[in-house]
Amino acid sequence: MAARLVRTILGGAVAFAVVASVRRYRRDLGAARARLAEVQRRVISTRFGALEYAETGRGDPPVLVSHGIFHGCDGGLLSVRDVIDYRRVVAPSRFGYLGSDLPVDADGADQSDAFIELLDDLEIGRVDVFGISAGTGAAVQAALRHPDRVAHLVISSGNWPGSTTSVAPPSWAKLFYNDAAMWAIRSCGGPALGALMGVPKGFPRNAADRAVISEMADSIFPLAPRTPGAVFDAFVSNPEINSYPLESLTVPTMIIHATDDPLATYSAAEQAAVRIPESTFVSLETGGHLGLGQSDRVRSEVAAFLNDEPSRPH
Template sequence: MGAVRPRKVILLVVLGALAVGAALAYARYRRDLADALLRIATGSEVAQTPCGPVEYAVVGEGPAVLLVHGAGGGFDQTLDAARELAASGFRVIVPSRFGYLRTPQRSDATPAAQADAHACLLDALRVPRAAVIGVSAGAPSSLQFALRYPQRCTGLVLLVPMAYSPGFRPSPRARLIEETIGSDFAYWLLARGAASTIMGTPAGVVARADDAEKARFARYALQPLPVSERREGLLNDLTVVSNLQPYEIERIGAPTLVISARDDLWGSYQGAIYTAQHIPGARFVALPDGGHLWIGHHREVMGETAAFLTANARCRAARKRRRGPRSPGRCRSKARSGGRRRCSLRRSGWPARPSDRGCRRRSGGVRRGRKHEAQPRP
């Protein structure tokens, strides 16, 4: 009897500890969920458009940039990036795509239909044209926008794009997420316990990162809360990225920048290479590591993006000035161009690497310099 009693005591202690741990975990979940609900309750508006209601936020002033979020997003996912770009002098428009937050899901929620919704939002905001940044699962509709509205797309940036490449295989992580997005608490447990898996970033990369990058990683892991408000959009994204289709991207004429990391566990790297190779003159920046959230390279990625957008905006402004009385500028006429003036992104401050040639616009179309670090076409 004496031996049985200590075992019962130990069992009760263990059960009590588990109960306390569960209570503390649930309390932490409730705090995280409350923070998430507060975050999405403010800072956005809903535009009534011919394409249906579209939720959006606007940050900053200057040339327009449409920042298209990835899977699990909503306008709140990319607000931090929007603020960084706004500090560089841009008006950043951040929509919630179909099925996310206050933008309802549609029966025809294809990337092409989503691109039309992007155009409808710009119409509602009286924005005639914009540069477009597609992040992760936001890439398909961004590519479609560049194809369907070439006169409105002033530039294209694709960050860790979920884009077609021959032989692409969907990540098994998609199934894991699909099984957990039915419950906010289930997703929270996954985000707290297996964040590197769902964020597509190797755990070792996060472990080696500085405190600021670790904090950014933690914010992104919890950002999909409440997942119940994003479930339809996330399921649609999982369907789209599991069945990526080749587009006629050779027809894209907008200056293009593509960035991805070699160790992206969501597999964006090969699609990024393929896309950069097939969009005429696109520039490709390969990160050696960093995963799907480019951990450890945030300043580089945002710096490349801001420099590209700034140089592109300067080129467009110079061309606009040339339509009026002749004035000195970065774009000069050349006799060998047959009297046509040329605008170079390099002269406007991009790319930073002197070995990369800038983009040149002629009256007959767009000619841009060689790709950076892109592998040869097969």
């Protein structure tokens, strides 16, 4: 009798926990969809299909952002929000993300050409290109293929040749490229979330770090409309970087990388800086993949490189 009662209580507790989790999942996904709906996204037609973008700010020349994995035009704007707010920022959703199509047999060169078609549509001549993490390949290709349209190239937490991120993951990794799996990791927090977001040991150090991690983790949802792009990045775009002729870059280039980045290998960024003619290398002592606590430093370095006078930090 007692054993049956215990089983009943445990079964009820498990059922309650499952129902509560499902409700939280639906609530969080609903909130994510609402956040995405607030972003003013536009779509143009290109020879590669639909290309979505969002933009904000004023100031010339504009900055084109090549966002990281699991993001999109919304994440592109978010990623540079605290670093560049004194320019017009144009953030396309790369191939397979949100409202942008993923062409058959696409590569980084195609993505860079799509960027140029977007600039043509917006009647923008030259831009400064800001590539982030998995957005490195498309940004570098834009500078290689269209140096007349790229005034400066800035790469933050980049995926460079020889980096652990430049190796395609095992095929089973795709099992985690969905809302439910990522939501479970997001909800558990701790080491799992830290590993996903590239948070180094010893972080977060304060409330500001925790806020950045939380906002960036939330920004990958809803994941379903980003999954094709994430798979393309992990299995095609990221590995391609190993064959790029970095020595042929003629556009002034700045590489920003934290020594304790647990995702994108620091030494690979160092070697890329050696290979790229007259590049500028900014080494961050701490901060990991997200550059936690480094916004002011990065803001100042980027502004000086782009010959800008940045507005005061918020």
